[in-house]
Amino acid sequence: MIELNYENCLSSKIxxxxxxxxxxxxxxxxxxxxxxxxxxxxxxxxxxxxxxKEAEKIKKEAEDYKKFKNFVVIxxxxxxxxxxxxxxxxxxxxxxxxxxxxxxxxxxLDNVDPHWTKSLSDLIDPSDTLFNVIxxxxxxxxTLANFFYFLKQLKDSTxxxxxxxxxxxxxxxxxxxxxSENGIKTYPVPENVGGRYSVLSEVGLFPAACCGIDTVKLxxxxxxxxxxxxxxxxxxxxxxxxxxxxGKNINVFMPYSKRLESAADWxxxxxxxxxxxxxxxxPTPVKAVGTTDQxxxxxxxxxxxxxxxxxxxxxFERNPEMKIDYPDHFLGGKSLRELFNAECKGxxxxxxRAKRPNMTFEIPKIDAYNIGELxxxxxxxCVISGRMMGIDPFNQPGVELGKRLAYEIMGKEE
Amino acid sequence: MIELNYENCLSSKIxxxxxxxxxxxxxxxxxxxxxxxxxxxxxxxxxxxxxxKEAEKIKKEAEDYKKFKNFVVIxxxxxxxxxxxxxxxxxxxxxxxxxxxxxxxxxxLDNVDPHWTKSLSDLIDPSDTLFNVIxxxxxxxxTLANFFYFLKQLKDSTxxxxxxxxxxxxxxxxxxxxxSENGIKTYPVPENVGGRYSVLSEVGLFPAACCGIDTVKLxxxxxxxxxxxxxxxxxxxxxxxxxxxxGKNINVFMPYSKRLESAADWxxxxxxxxxxxxxxxxPTPVKAVGTTDQxxxxxxxxxxxxxxxxxxxxxFERNPEMKIDYPDHFLGGKSLRELFNAECKGxxxxxxRAKRPNMTFEIPKIDAYNIGELxxxxxxxCVISGRMMGIDPFNQPGVELGKRLAYEIMGKEE
Numbered sequence: 094m095i096e097l098n099y100e101n102c103l104s105s106k107i108x109x110x111x112x113x114x115x116x117x118x119x120x121x122x123x124x125x126x127x128x129x130x131x132x133x134x135x136x137x138x139x140x141x142x143x144x145x146k147e148a149e150k151i152k153k154e155a156e157d158y159k160k161f162k163n164f165v166v167i168x169x170x171x172x173x174x175x176x177x178x179x180x181x182x183x184x185x186x187x188x189x190x191x192x193x194x195x196x197x198x199x200x201x202l203d204n205v206d207p208h209w210t211k212s213l214s215d216l217i218d219p220s221d222t223l224f225n226v227i228x229x230x231x232x233x234x235x236t237l238a239n240f241f242y243f244l245k246q247l248k249d250s251t252x253x254x255x256x257x258x259x260x261x262x263x264x265x266x267x268x269x270x271x272x273s274e275n276g277i278k279t280y281p282v283p284e285n286v287g288g289r290y291s292v293l294s295e296v297g298l299f300p301a302a303c304c305g306i307d308t309v310k311l312x313x314x315x316x317x318x319x320x321x322x323x324x325x326x327x328x329x330x331x332x333x334x335x336x337x338x339x340g341k342n343i344n345v346f347m348p349y350s351k352r353l354e355s356a357a358d359w360x361x362x363x364x365x366x367x368x369x370x371x372x373x374x375x376p377t378p379v380k381a382v383g384t385t386d387q388x389x390x391x392x393x394x395x396x397x398x399x400x401x402x403x404x405x406x407x408x409f410e411r412n413p414e415m416k417i418d419y420p421d422h423f424l425g426g427k428s429l430r431e432l433f434n435a436e437c438k439g440x441x442x443x444x445x446r447a448k449r450p451n452m453t454f455e456i457p458k459i460d461a462y463n464i465g466e467l468x469x470x471x472x473x474x475c476v477i478s479g480r481m482m483g484i485d486p487f488n489q490p491g492v493e494l495g496k497r498l499a500y501e502i503m504g505k506e507e
Numbered sequence: 508m509i510e511l512n513y514e515n516c517l518s519s520k521i522x523x524x525x526x527x528x529x530x531x532x533x534x535x536x537x538x539x540x541x542x543x544x545x546x547x548x549x550x551x552x553x554x555x556x557x558x559x560k561e562a563e564k565i566k567k568e569a570e571d572y573k574k575f576k577n578f579v580v581i582x583x584x585x586x587x588x589x590x591x592x593x594x595x596x597x598x599x600x601x602x603x604x605x606x607x608x609x610x611x612x613x614x615x616l617d618n619v620d621p622h623w624t625k626s627l628s629d630l631i632d633p634s635d636t637l638f639n640v641i642x643x644x645x646x647x648x649x650t651l652a653n654f655f656y657f658l659k660q661l662k663d664s665t666x667x668x669x670x671x672x673x674x675x676x677x678x679x680x681x682x683x684x685x686x687s688e689n690g691i692k693t694y695p696v697p698e699n700v701g702g703r704y705s706v707l708s709e710v711g712l713f714p715a716a717c718c719g720i721d722t723v724k725l726x727x728x729x730x731x732x733x734x735x736x737x738x739x740x741x742x743x744x745x746x747x748x749x750x751x752x753x754g755k756n757i758n759v760f761m762p763y764s765k766r767l768e769s770a771a772d773w774x775x776x777x778x779x780x781x782x783x784x785x786x787x788x789x790p791t792p793v794k795a796v797g798t799t800d801q802x803x804x805x806x807x808x809x810x811x812x813x814x815x816x817x818x819x820x821x822x823f824e825r826n827p828e829m830k831i832d833y834p835d836h837f838l839g840g841k842s843l844r845e846l847f848n849a850e851c852k853g854x855x856x857x858x859x860r861a862k863r864p865n866m867t868f869e870i871p872k873i874d875a876y877n878i879g880e881l882x883x884x885x886x887x888x889c890v891i892s893g894r895m896m897g898i899d900p901f902n903q904p905g906v907e908l909g910k911r912l913a914y915e916i917m918g919k920e921e
Contacts, residue, residue, distance in 0.1 A: 170802025186626040189604075204799045205850070206765035207829040207843040208873075212600040234838060235798055238846050241833035267836070288802070342814055343757065343791055351620035362803035369807025377757055377807060377815070379793055384649055385618045387909060388584025388702070389776035393783025393791060395905035400756055401791070415621040419655035422681070423919040424648060429621040432652050432917060436619070439913030446908065459622075491809035494860065495801060499853030503846060505837040 094317070095466055097324045098453040101445040102331055102402075110399060110448045112334050120330035127480040128326060128473070136487070137285030138472055141293040142315035142465070148298055148308050151280075155302035158259070161223040164197040164303050165213070167239045168227035168296075171288020172261075173203035174359040175297040175468075176227075181355035182464050183306045196305045197223065205235045210242060219243060220251040223303070225259045227296055229282040231266020234500065240268075261295050287487055289363050290472055293465070307461040314465025324470050328404075328452075329477035335402045335450055336376045337482070344376045345394065348406035349383035349437040352459055356406075357382065360471060367475045367486035374482050384436040391440060395447050403444060403451040406467075407437050410458045508731070509880050511738045512867040515855060516745055516816075521862040524813060526748050534744035541894040542740060542887070550901070551699030552886055555707040556729035556879070562712055562722050565694075569716035572673070575637040578611040578717050579627070581653045582641035582710075585702020586675075587617035588773040589711040589882075590641075595769035596878050597720045610719045611637065619649045624656060633657060634665040637717070639673045641710055643696040645680020648914065654682075675709050701901055703777050704886055707879070721875040728879025738884050742818075742866075743891035749816045749864055750790045751896070758790045759808065762820035763797035763851040766873050770820075771796065774885060781889045781900040788896050798850040805854060809861050817858060817865040820881075821851050824872045 104111035112120075132139065158164070166176050180199055185191070189198045202213060224243055228236045247254040260272040261280040272279045280295035291297065293315055298308045318324070335341040346360045357380035369375030381390050383405070394401060415429035424432065437453075444451050454470075456463055479486025518525035526534075546553065572578070580590050594613055599605070603612045616627060638657055642650045661668040675694040676682040686693045694709035705711065707729055712722045732738070749755040760774045771794035783789030795804050797819070808815060829843035838846065851867075858865050868884075870877055893900030 169799060173799075174803070185629075186623050187630045190630055204765050204796070205843045205847045206763075207827045207847065209600050209765040210829055210843055211827045215599075216601045216604055233802075234846060235850075237836070238831050238838050238841075238843055241831045241836070241838065242829060242843070245832045342812060349620075351618050351623040358803075365804045365807035365811075369809075369811030372810060373812055375807050375811030377791075377793065377811070379791065382618070385583060385587075387906065388647075388649075389588070389772075390779045391909060392903040392905040393779035393789050395783075395908070396786060397779075397783030397789030397791070398756060398787055413621045413625045415624055415656060417652050417655045418659045422651070422655070423914070423917060424652050424655060427652075427917055429619045429624055429652055429656070432648060432913075433619045433621065435913045435916035436649075436909075438916060439911070440909040442912050443909035489806040491806040492801065494809070495805060495850075495854040495857035497853070498856050499846075499849045500837070502849035502852060503837060503841055 094321065094457070095324060095463060095470060096455045097327050098455055099327060099331055101441060102450045102452055106445055107448040107450060110339065110450060112331070116334070117330060120334055121326055124326045124330045124333070124477050124481060125322070127477050128322060131476055131480060136476070137283050138290035138293070139319070141283070141286065142312050142319055142469060145309065145312060147295070148312050151295065151298050152302045152308055155299065158223050158303045159196055161197045162221035163217045164199050164223050164225065164300060165217070165243070166201040166225050166227060166300055167236055167243070168201070169203045169233060169235045170362060171291055172227035172229070172236070172296055173201050174355070174362050175292025176300045177201050177355045178292065178359040178468070179297055179301045179306055179464065180304060182352045182459055183461055184304060186351065188304070197303065199300070199304050202239050205238050210239055214243070214246060218250065219247040219257065223257055223259065225261060225300055226268065227261040228268060229263045229288055229291070231262045231268035234503070237267065259299065261299065289366055292359070292468055310461035311465035314462035315469035318466040318469035318473070322473070325473035325477060328470070328474040329481060331452060332376070332402065332474070332478050333481040339450070341400055341402045341450065342376050343379055343401040345379045345381050345401050345403040347381040347383055347386065347403055349433060350406060350408050350459065351382070353406055354382050356467070359468070363471060363475050366489050367479055368482065368484065369491070370484040374484050383440065384433065387436065387440055394444060394449060399449060401449065403449065405437060405441060405451060405453040406456060407434065407453050408456045408459055508735065508871070509738060509877060509884060510869045511741050512869055513741060513745055515859040516864045516866055520859055521864060524753065524862045524864060526745070530748070531744060534748055535740055538740045538744045538747070538891050538895060539736070541891050542736060545890055545894060550890070551697050552704035552707070553733070555697070555700065556726050556733055556883060559723065559726060561709070562726050565709065565712050566716045566722055569713065572637050572717045573610055575611045576635035577631045578613050578637050578639065578714060579631070580615040580639050580641060580714055581650055581657070582615070583617045583647060583649045584776060585705055586641035586643070586650070586710055587615050588769070588776050589706025590714045591615050591769045592706065592773040592882070593711055593715045593720055593878065594718060596766045596873055597875055598718060600765065611717065613714070613718050616653050619652050624653055628657070628660060632664065633661040633671065637671055637673065639675060639714055640682065641675040642682060643677045643702055643705070645676045645682035648917070651681065673713065675713065703780055706773070706882055724875035725879035728876035729883035732880040732883035732887070736887070739887035739891060742884070742888040743895060745866060746790070746816065746888070746892050747895040753864070755814055755816045755864065756790050757793055757815040759793045759795050759815050759817040761795040761797055761800065761817055763847060764820060764822050764873065765796070767820055768796050770881070777885060777889050780903050781893055782896065782898065783905070784898040788898050797854065798847065801850065801854055808858060808863060813863060815863065817863065819851060819855060819865060819867040820870060821848065821867050822870045822873055
């Protein structure tokens with residue numbers, strides 16, 4: 094079970110910058126009421142953890158795609174971030190370098206930098222590659238542009254190009270038509286699930302299953318999170334309070350874990366796109382990674398304006414220990430694990446002495462079960478926070494204008 | 508020449524959220540005066556671009572290290588971020604995957620996550636690897652912990668372990684003694700140059716040279732930036748104004764370039780550690796990458812609180828174009844390059860219509876010359892901004908407490 098340690102948010106610890114136990118209790122009650130109302134409407138993401146049948150089917154079907162040498166996700170935003178998160182957290186950091194890997198190498202192309210697309214194109218043989226094109230609308234320009242580029246490469250390299258494509262998309266749109274006309278294997282994006290809430294749907298499960306991740310365990314962890322609501326309720330109450338009452342317009346999300354670095358990128362989208370609304374609402378999520386960012390951001394967090402909360406993620410896994418074998422130095426005989434957790438504890442304590450509110454997600458272990466639990470907890474927290482702030486956490490109207498202007502430049506007619 | 512387009516900061520464009528031409532002119536004058544005073548004190552980083560003799564020497568010496576299969580930087584913060592920046596910007600995205608690469612594969616280990624260190628340890632053969640241990644103080648715990656770990660691996664794998672080490676450190680400290688006692692090849696970190704200002708010193712130049720980057724061109728670009736001071740002066744004036752007068756406590760740094768993504772991490776350290784001081788000063792730097800973060804952060808930037816400036820970096824390189832070859836779609840016949848720049852332009856225009864101040868570094872091309880110029884421009888801007896804000900941009904007293912507490916937990920005696 095992942096717990097949230099909020100001790101360093103209390104006014105007993107950080108004085109007037111903190112929250113009293115009474116106030117927190119009453120906000121938790123409010124948060125819980127919002128959660129009940131949210132559940133009544135049965136939002137899509139809350140149904141995803143229960144789809145074990147679909148997850149089993151995907152897992153089985155994924156077997157057919159392990160033969161490919163490369164697996165390339167073409168997608169952006171919610172179609173990319175969840176996939177990167179699962180891969181980074183649950184597979185080896187150097188997964189792609191492994192010889193005799195029974196699974197394909199894994200790449201996510203979530204930008205249209207021509208240099209990057211060219212580099213990938215130079216690296217892979219399209220005929221050895223499965224392209225999983227993911228866009229709910231079926232019309233995302235960046236995704237289509239990269240898809241069109243590789244489609245030509247693919248057609249030039251193999252007659253059976255259709256076998257190298259899997260399309261994950263909604264019920265309508267360009268890609269849905271394309272896949273029907275060409276008989277391409279297609280996965281649905283559930284209609285009532287938006288990109289940033291879709292990691293536990295086909296969007297995230299199919300690529301993960303193809304890379305050997307236990308997708309059923311992901312759902313089991315999420316179910317656990319559904320059944321134990323106190324962490325989302327508590328995190329929503331705290332974040333609401335510090336944003337609305339204490340002017341903390343920055344929410345630093347700081348895992349002490351290299352494997353959770355991408356989860357921080359995923360969190361940034363979740364928090365920013367869900368809560369940044371209506372001209373005056375929206376804390377800015379900031380990604381940081383411990384201990385690395387102690388040597389980059391902690392100076393600011395310690396001595397700069399008191400305009401932030403810091404959410405740490407600490408992992409209490411024993412293995413690997415990685416002993417430091419050097420005599421005559423205070424680190425000798427200790428382990429990397431001990432140093433890592435000591436740095437987290439030291440930083441947390443220093444921030445607390447400087448009266449900076451901070452809280453810690455305590456994660457027993459990084460595995461599929463705990464990652465499923467964590468991602469669901471954060472999604473639920475976000476939706477509750479949004480409702481407490483009086484905004485709609487499921488839409489993103491502000492992204493349309495820039496997109497339309499770009500399409501006009503590219504010659505698209507209305 | 509890199510230029511800064513500041514049109515979308517003007518009150519003629521964004522009304523009361525903007526700055527008038529008169530005010531900007533007067534702030535530029537102030538900024539220029541500060542710059543003159545700064546130059547009188549001859550800060551270390553301003554001397555680095557002129558060290559062509561040292562750069563040539565490093566380049567020549569680097570030849571001896573190309574024989575290694577792997578080059579591993581062990582360092583953190585300022586000893587890591589510049590190296591990652593140069594490598595990401597100037598070598599191919601899949602540099603490490605290249606077969607018959609005349610240069611070693613390149614890794615930077617800037618954390619003590621035991622999983623990550625173990626993954627790297629499983630991947631490389633220490634006897635084929637050059638370890639460049641970088642720490643100015645010579646006593647950074649994370650760096651020493653990883654060093655001690657690999658030192659044992661190295662000694663176990665080869666008798667000539669000394670040949671696989673290069674140490675980059677200051678005049679004093681544990682590592683300096685270690686390298687003297689063991690006759691290890693050592694590069695100095697210039698005494699008057701702090702970590703976040705050290706990319707153009709031995710810290711950044713040696714690893715870059717070993718990976719085939721034209722380090723002399725880097726310096727030439729920086730010299731160009733020294734001689735054309737208007738971009739740093741302008742950027743400092745604008746950032747000062749929006750932070751102090753318009754309550755923009757967040758500085759979003761958003762390259763439209765995958766290759767400049769790591770430069771944004773480097774910028775985060777520069778800005779946060781230099782300017783986050785004295786309990787009330789310090790805009791929070793935020794990294795974003797276009798177009799990717801249009802699908803993650805732009806909703807917040809468009810509709811959330813008007814508490815940010817956005818600094819875009821746009822690249823106007825023609826090659827590679829990467830044509831999109833698909834008929835019957837508005838993207839057909841266009842190129843990834845055109846789409847990339849259209850998205851940047853569309854986003855900028857949308858933010859401007861929403862009265863959000865934004866500016867754009869216009870970069871003709873990503874090469875060693877321009878990267879040298881850009882990094883120097885940003886460092887100079889930062890120091891000028893700091894002086895305008897009345898703080899010391901060269902120290903970082905706020906990082907000490909957390910470090911001390913961590914060391915106590917690890918059993919270090921005073």
